[in-house]
Amino acid sequence: MQRGSLYIIAAPSGAGKTSLVSALIQQTEHICVSVSHTTRAPRPGEENGKAYFFVSHEAFQAMQAQQAFLEQAQVFDNHYGTSKAWVSSQLEQGIDVILEIDWQGGRQVREQLPESIGIFILPPSRMELDKRLRGRGQDSEEIIARRMRDAISEMSHHAEFDYLLINDEFDQALLDLQHIIYSQRLRHARQAANMGEKLEALLHS
């Protein structure tokens, strides 16, 4: 059985990461987006284990104490974390796992799993990024300026990633992403595991 690969996909807001990853998942077999643990309350209709595993603050702290997380972050009063055990179980089933996290989470993951593959997605230009961050034009200039500062701050870490994608045309960026996933499955360790006894039979008889 070939082991899956772990991908860290990061991008500034406005790069189109979520849409790209969602299209990738729909069109590719044996790949999934990581399901994080969170202390935030489920919203109406949110199912446990679907987008998140909903846990109490106590349960989250217990997992922290056991170093059960690959990476974790706090957003306002809520904690979010990626469970090592959950990711491992997917990888062991031969499923690739995508972590949609920021550069800080990426760094935490790489420290524990240096074999993970980092992909950074960029918008094609500052002008296009500005347009995307303005969205439907209902936000104040101040809010847009803050989004831009956050985006520039995130982008400043692009060089920590293995691959760099430019999301200019969505279909092209999706094709790029698909090529990375496909070629990773041709890497020696995965192919050799996949061939299994067929490889043995070729080399010895």
Add this chain to the structure above:
Amino acid sequence: MQRGSLYIIAAPSGAGKTSLVSALIQQTEHICVSVSHTTRAPRPGEENGKAYFFVSHEAFQAMQAQQAFLEQAQVFDNHYGTSKAWVSSQLEQGIDVILEIDWQGGRQVREQLPESIGIFILPPSRMELDKRLRGRGQDSEEIIARRMRDAISEMSHHAEFDYLLINDEFDQALLDLQHIIYSQRLRHARQAANMGEKLEALLHS
């Protein structure tokens, strides 16, 4: 200007390496097969600089003394070598270079250029390999047995390569090869070089 990548492609006889590489080159831009230096005499119609650079034994030895080769091998009385300067000039022009060499040459190259990418091509099974090595059925069992021993010896080094391809269906193996080349061009260093000032403009303004 983005720098090209150097590929080491190795395989036992019968794996279909030459046909695959030839189809790849025809269908892909900015990629070439390395042109080796050799002391063997040109055959009628062979043009200097096309498949080989034809040089005298003295000239070859002078290049050896200058450590001008990335890798070299001797076949009977003839010497073959890949010129570092030639490979570098292609890479600097943004052209990917393929070295079709054996595992020994691959090892020499990796010692000097650890960033080179190794691809090993396998036949799908021993039975299929046997069939391919028999070719048109005009060779003795002894010759075929020697080819098989050589093939097994070459295959025993598969784990020294980054990627492993199985040439079962030609078109599938070609697609695999194309995906590796394509995804390599998305690696951070190449994309960042390719974007050049556009990347700067995104990050600072």
